[in-house]
Amino acid sequence: MTLxxxxxxxxxxxxxxxxxxxxxxLLAASRALGADVRPYFVRTAFQPAFELDDARRLAHExxxxxxxxxxxxLAVPGVRENPRNRCYFCKKAIFSAICSCAEAxxxxxxxxxxxxxxxxADRPGWRAIRELxxxxxxxxxxxxxxxxxxxxxxxxxxxxxxxxxACLATRVPAGMEIAEGDLQRVERAESALxxxxxxxxxxxxxxxxxxxxELPEAQLVRAAEGRGEILSRLAGDFPRVTLDLKGR
Numbered sequence: 189m190t191l192x193x194x195x196x197x198x199x200x201x202x203x204x205x206x207x208x209x210x211x212x213x214l215l216a217a218s219r220a221l222g223a224d225v226r227p228y229f230v231r232t233a234f235q236p237a238f239e240l241d242d243a244r245r246l247a248h249e250x251x252x253x254x255x256x257x258x259x260x261x262l263a264v265p266g267v268r269e270n271p272r273n274r275c276y277f278c279k280k281a282i283f284s285a286i287c288s289c290a291e292a293x294x295x296x297x298x299x300x301x302x303x304x305x306x307x308x309a310d311r312p313g314w315r316a317i318r319e320l321x322x323x324x325x326x327x328x329x330x331x332x333x334x335x336x337x338x339x340x341x342x343x344x345x346x347x348x349x350x351x352x353x354a355c356l357a358t359r360v361p362a363g364m365e366i367a368e369g370d371l372q373r374v375e376r377a378e379s380a381l382x383x384x385x386x387x388x389x390x391x392x393x394x395x396x397x398x399x400x401x402e403l404p405e406a407q408l409v410r411a412a413e414g415r416g417e418i419l420s421r422l423a424g425d426f427p428r429v430t431l432d433l434k435g436r
Contacts, residue, residue, distance in 0.1 A: 194325045195223035202290035202298045203227045204283060204322070205254070206235075207243030210301030212347040213336045214326055219250055220343070225299070227254055228289055230282045232261035233368045234355040236375045246347060255293075257285050262368060272362045276312035278355075283320050298322045305333040351388040360393050373425040374399075380421035386411070389436060398428035405435030 195201075195218055203218075205211045205227030218225040229235075229243045240256075247254035259282065262268045266277035283298065290298050300317060302324040308314040317324075326336060340348035356371045370393055377391040377399055390402040399422060403411055411418060411431055422429050 189329050191217050191329050192221055195221045198297050200224045200296045202286055202295045204286050204300040205229050205243055207239045209347045209350045210303050212246050212345055213340045214301050216343050228286045230257045230259050232259050233371050234357045259285055268366050270366045273312040276316045279313035280316040283317050283322055300324055302327045303333055304330045377422050399426040400430050400432055402432045402436040
């Protein structure tokens with residue numbers, strides 16, 4: 189099956205839209221193929237501000253109306269408690285909200301950006317969206333991450349080389365209750381590191397409330413040499429900041 193075949197059979201869809209490379213390419217490709225696909229961004233405490241900014245930018249560049257759903261994800265049972273299968277409860281809630289909007293807007297199906305490179309073997313979130321009947325055109329059509337990046341570049345999408353970004357909840361150790369204030373601290377820290385020129389990194393919260401920085405190996409020396417600058421930006425939010433020498 190090709191995307192052309194898929195959208196010939198599914199002309200009107202709701203897309204779970206994150207502003208990342210996968211869903212961005214899927215939206216652009218669907219428009220090019222003449223399908224009526226409306227993107228929905230579910231705004232929760234787990235999404236940093238730049239993700240919504242990117243989603244809005246791409247929707248504007250493609251001339252598509254972006255639906256924004258406000259959702260209190262920490263009120264969902266099984267999410268704040270942060271068990272190892274937290275993603276199941278989160279995805280179930282988020283895509284249930286999208287499914288409700290899709291039905292209200294008269295859209296025939298709900299799709300997401302899971303691609304053929306994604307390892308779904310141990311993904312509770314994948315099980316949740318399958319239970320809801322959400323379709324994954326990129327995966328069904330065998331489109332891999334490298335391929336969709338190449339195709340995105342050909343379409344001139346600014347997301348073509350955008351690094352993969354897991355939600356802020358993944359920065360909190362499993363079993364440690366998720367507090368909105370902790371998520372905000374992590375987001376501020378990651379914004380500060382990005383402003384300093386670091387990329388494709390993670391700021392992990394430790395059980396003691398400190399920050400552990402995971403940077404690509406090529407950026408470790410610079411981080412060690414620039415420790416003073418990093419500490420000056422992060423010290424207000426974290427009692428201790430450590431650098432993971434294994435590299436990301």
